Amino acid sequence: MTDKIYAPAIRTQHGIVRGIWQTGSSAAYLGIPYAAAPVGERRFQAPRPPEPWMGVRDATAYGPTPQKRPFAEVTAIPEPSIPGEDILNLNVFTPAPGDRLARLPVLVWIHGGGYFAGSPASPWYHGRSFNENGVILVTISYRLGFEGFGWLEGAPLNRGILDQIAALHWVQDNIHEFGGDPGNVTIAGQSAGGGSVLALLTSPRASGLFHAAIPMSSAMDMLDIQTATSVGESLARHFNILPTEEEWRHISGEAFLDAERLYNQIPDYSVPFDVREALQLYAKGRITNLAFRPVVDGDILPYHVFDPDALTNARTIPVLIGTTRNEFSFASQNDTPSSEALVDEFVAMGLRHVSIQRFVDEIDRIGRERAWSQLMTSLMFRVGLVRFTHGRRRVGAGEITWTYDFAAMSSRARGSFHCHDIPYFFNLLSAPNVEQQLGSDLSLHLAERMHQLICHFVTYHSVPYPPASHNASGAIRLQPPIRYDDLAYEFERDLASVAGLLDENTDNGGTA
Missing domain, CATH: 3.40.50.1820 (Alpha/Beta hydrolase fold, catalytic domain)
Incomplete structure (x- = not known):
């Protein structure tokens, strides 16, 4: 030893x-x-x-x-x-x-x-x-x-x-x-x-x-x-107590853990298998069903992340933001819309050909059985990113906002999924369980380059790639070789525009 x-x-x-x-x-x-x-x-x-x-x-x-x-x-x-x-x-x-x-x-x-x-x-x-x-x-x-x-x-x-x-x-x-x-x-x-x-x-x-x-x-x-209060009251009723701090202190940790996850969901939450309805649901901020998460309380968190006041107050903070390409794009059940049906719906909604083609290319990469869940990944994670960076542009923080798109393919899971970017971020491909999750064909070069990129941002609060003011849909594509992709979030930007989430007439892209 x-x-x-x-x-x-x-x-x-x-x-x-x-x-x-x-x-x-x-x-x-x-x-x-x-x-x-x-x-x-x-x-x-x-x-x-x-x-x-x-x-x-x-x-x-x-x-x-x-x-x-x-x-x-x-x-x-x-x-x-x-x-x-x-x-x-x-x-x-x-x-x-x-x-x-x-x-x-x-x-x-x-x-x-x-x-x-x-x-x-x-x-x-x-x-x-x-x-x-x-x-x-x-x-x-x-x-x-x-x-x-x-x-x-x-x-x-x-x-x-x-x-x-x-x-x-x-x-x-x-x-x-x-x-x-x-x-x-x-x-x-x-x-x-x-x-x-x-x-x-x-x-x-x-x-x-x-x-x-x-x-x-x-x-x-x-x-x-209001939703946070309702869930808290429901959990208190489960234990037959008043929802007060004094009564909650008498509930033991183990008893609490047994019940907590049963109530960690918003009642009657479901995502419809319809593109327009799902888009409207997400546009209203109903993105996940988790009940225990940050609450807009008017005090500690006075604003939603998309609120203009929140964006304005943070406009001097440099931000590097991104997602993995496929986050939660797992094989869907048989009753979800096919990739062909989704494309027809995108056309009917008025999405541009270049945007639809980005979606089609991604389905070809990961498999048609993942078409619906790839759309859910776009709605849950990537549309929000577009909306956030758009808001940063509008308040003059476009020059200090950068986006990335982690697209390195896992040889084990055929995609770039949730958490797959973390070992690359930390440059720890040899850490326990990494190979089991990402497969054996790991890119040491990408890990070193991505880690150096993060270290550069942490040190200098910038990266040597175009900022959001340069291109509303572009991002650093984290996939060997690393490069800038002008159309990385083009599909999601079209979705956000169709949903009325972007006031593009006032988007000046300005500097901080």
């Missing part, structure tokens, strides 16, 4: 921590509390500062996780559940521990998992590759499910977002001790983590805590407070 090589002891505002060298250029400080354990009277309240500790705290192992049960029996990403109460903690990977003069750029990673699962302790989120490129990585935990996002009387909504904001405050106050620059912080996340990044862009409470953003594969769905 190899002996541990301890990294230097670092003094944070709440006490001293000692980490471990995991490679010659990457020291890990794991499980550092950024807030007090949310138990007892703190269970449903905003996060509070952690209790200071005496002596040197061991930070060589991941701390307890908010996730107590995994997303599913089998998950794409290995995300361990670690028991314990002190769940509001973070992990710092740094090449320059204790060097306050290093002032390295900082990337804060927010994990996904549908806002009810996920773990910052995944080997897919290790920071060694970022450290090798002079970037400090911080991975954070946050309360999940009902405890993080559910409504109850006497407690703030969006507690999971408040946790993320508390973690960002910790970074501002402490990261210089780990060699980081608190004036150069980028936030990034995938799936629910990407949605969290977008939510933080709308929150006045997060203002000044980060300086660039990378939302990845976000459905861009935020809940209204």
